[in-house]
Amino acid sequence: MPSRRSHTKSRKGCLECKRRHVKCDEELPKCTLCKKRKLECSYPPSQSDLDSSHGSPSARDGSETGPRTPGDLPMPARMLEMRLMHHYLMSTYHTLAQDGLSAHHLSMSIPQMATSFPYLLDSLLAMTALHLASLEAENRMTWLDTAVRYQSQACAGLGKILPEISLQHYEPAFVSSVFIMLFAIGFHATSADNGPGDPLSPVLEVRTLLSGAAMLFNRFNEVGSDGELSGWLCIPETEERLKASKQDGDGVSDDNTEKLLNLHKDIMVSIEKLKKTIDSEQRVHQAVYKTTWELLNHAIQPWPKIGAQGGIIAWPLFITDQLLSLLQEGDWLARILFMHWGVAMRLLYNRWYVRDWGRQLVLATLEPMKEPPPKWIEEVAWIKRAAEIKD
Incomplete structure (x- = not known):
């Protein structure tokens, strides 16, 4: 009797194959099925991918200021981060660019700053993955998992630099804390199917995450910023965007x-x-x-x-x-x-x-x-x- 061929289950398949519940051959940069169907192909990162992407001591403590080399990241993680950054620049930043949050700073200054401060990059990518979870119902759990992983990295990195924060970290830490706060609220709004459970949990979560960063909010409101973020928050004069323009539908009727x-x-x-x-x-x-x-x-x-x-x-x-x-x-x-x-x-x-x-x-x-x-x-x-x- 001929022996049965061994079969290895695909555990790192692309998001599209996971959505369709079909086996993925994990070819890069596009799997065979996505090529055949002419579909967008992207891969979620494994925990080892994320660990290795932040594996150097400088990345873990948030002090890295030099550029990473392509070999520092596994290909699936590189492709994922490219997709997240593209979505941030094309869509997510626009949804945040209201209420005094300058579109110029969100689309130009902050992404540039994120290239030098890993905890800011992680918080930006976490918010973007959460945005995708709100848009793609069929991939919601996958994007939520990705969002939580990046959020955890952002909180760990920010937590390491806050106790003795230096001048160079002041602005990126402030921006990261804003993203972390919005994520803490947004995660409950995006992931809860039957209400938020304990109503105090998101409040406690926000306070725990930002207990050290709250002083950044107070400082920023008191004196503003004379660096790259000068003019980012124009708090007294800005208003909630209530009415939708002809170009977008983010407002209300x-x-x-x-x-x-x-x-x-x-x-x-x-x-x-x-x-x-x-x-x-x-x-x-x-x-x-x-x-x-x-x-x-x-x-x-x-x-x-x-x-x-x-x-x-x-x-x-x-x-x-x-x-x-x-x-x-x-x-x-x-x-x-x-x-x-x-x-x-x-x-x-x-x-x-x-x-x-x-x-x-x-x-x-x-x-x-x-x-x-x-x-x-x-x-x-x-x-x-x-x-x-x-x-």
């Missing part, structure tokens, strides 16, 4: 614009009511409530302008540890304040890295809670309506 403006008015009315409640009652944690209210007001009130502290999306960077403790203990006033942030995130739903996440965040906060005390019944009912949650 006129009807939805009016709806968002009305929602903002309703949020501010509700916030003012909360202030009166906080001021009229002396509580054990009065100082925490007042500080949280002020931060919330500063984040939401300027909309559609950004405001001096980065706007609604940056609010988790500035809340106190005391508030987080109260939230975890189930304190009603703390959670009412927190859910106002969730409602405010609805104002940003036109961004691909936010979408419906504000509603999911409020829903996840409400689910484990018991029936609200009588004094909060009306407020909880308004929050449900504003977040468009049906009973």
Whole structure:
């Protein structure tokens, strides 16, 4: 009896063959099936590929400033990074180039800077892979896996240089921290099928990732930048892009614009009511409530302008540890304040890295809670309506 031919399963096949659930011969730069079908062919990196791409001591500690040679990267990783960079320059940067984030800096200065600082390059590629996950539903899990790998590399590299940050790292570290913050929010919006689970997890994640980098935000807002990023953030004058232009569809319709403006008015009315409640009652944690209210007001009130502290999306960077403790203990006033942030995130739903996440965040906060005390019944009912949650 003739012996059976051994068969080795393809474990590093291209993304297109994985999507079609067919065996890939792993030819480079294009596999045979993609050549035959005239399809775009790209490969996800293996963990060993990513490890080797950042394997030198200088790359791991984020201090590498010289160019890499082609031999430093396996071919699949080189092809993947080329595709990610191409997508960033053709699409992703454009989706971020609003609200005071200069298109020129995002498309020119920052990619150039990323060639000298691996943690910035990794955070840029992570955000791009996440964008592709939001666009390609059939490849979503593959792109999410790629995004998480690059995000992990970015966080590790940034974490190594923050304790004793030098002048040359100031600007790239600031930009990387912006991408990391957006990724932390966007990952939950892109990957969650049934809501974000624990509503505090993304807040805690952002604070953990950026605990050392928050001072970069404060410093940047105080004095700005006199280097390559000069003029990148024009915070006081910029506004949320509400209406779509003829060239792009990133904005919202006129009807939805009016709806968002009305929602903002309703949020501010509700916030003012909360202030009166906080001021009229002396509580054990009065100082925490007042500080949280002020931060919330500063984040939401300027909309559609950004405001001096980065706007609604940056609010988790500035809340106190005391508030987080109260939230975890189930304190009603703390959670009412927190859910106002969730409602405010609805104002940003036109961004691909936010979408419906504000509603999911409020829903996840409400689910484990018991029936609200009588004094909060009306407020909880308004929050449900504003977040468009049906009973």
